[in-house]
Amino acid sequence: MLNEKESKISIPGPSGVLESVSNRGEADAPLSSINGIAVICHPHPQHGGTMDNKVVTTLMRTYRDLGIHVLRFNFRGVGKSEGTFDNAIGELDDLLAVIAWVKNNMPQSPNLMAGFSFGSSIVARASYIVEGLRHLTLVAPPVERYEYDREGVFNAPVCVIQGDQDERVLAQGVYDWVEKLDSPTDLIRYPEAGHFFHGFLTSLKTDLTEILARQIIR
DSSP states (O other): OTTSSEEEEEEEETTEEEEEEEEOOOTTOTTGGGOOEEEEEOSOGGGTOOTTOHHHHHHHHHHHHHTOEEEEEOOTTSTTOOSOOOTTHHHHHHHHHHHHHHHHHSSSOOOEEEEETHHHHHHHHHTTTSTTOOEEEEESOOTTTSOOOBTTBOSSOEEEEEETTOSSSOHHHHHHHHHHOOSOEEEEEETTOOTTOTTTHHHHHHHHHHHHHHHHHO
């Protein structure tokens, strides 16, 4: 699948086919030597979240341009993915099915994960199940509504991205939570950004690129 710059893939999931897209990492880019795959999860399915969300595609381009292959997918009931919304329980199963498929069908292991809003809660929980995880990116994480860490510790370095003007997530709650984490953590904070980072997506890509290069190489 990674012979093409972008490929549409149908992955078997617990409730039917999951609509997915893979993007090949740029050759000779700074992190192409790690031969990794980043799996990205989109925001809440019942509030218009899809794998084509602008924050999700910005994350995809960030990893791709660093030389990391990317796979993003629609949760059950979104787009052409079969099934119905399952209150973050079935969605975790969807992610785990995607990761299992990647391990069985691609030579690389999915050793990076990222999620935006609702999707960040899914990758956070999966991070304790996925072996060999090298990095976790959490964008606008609604930490007051979902389970994230286990006693303040993740199994990989973490980057948290948050805007002060977020209209859906309590920003100060995110900052208070970050301060209590015992894992290697970087915080990207945008004082003027709202939940969808309108006007800040270019900065997000630039800033995350710098942190990924530093956290993964170290």
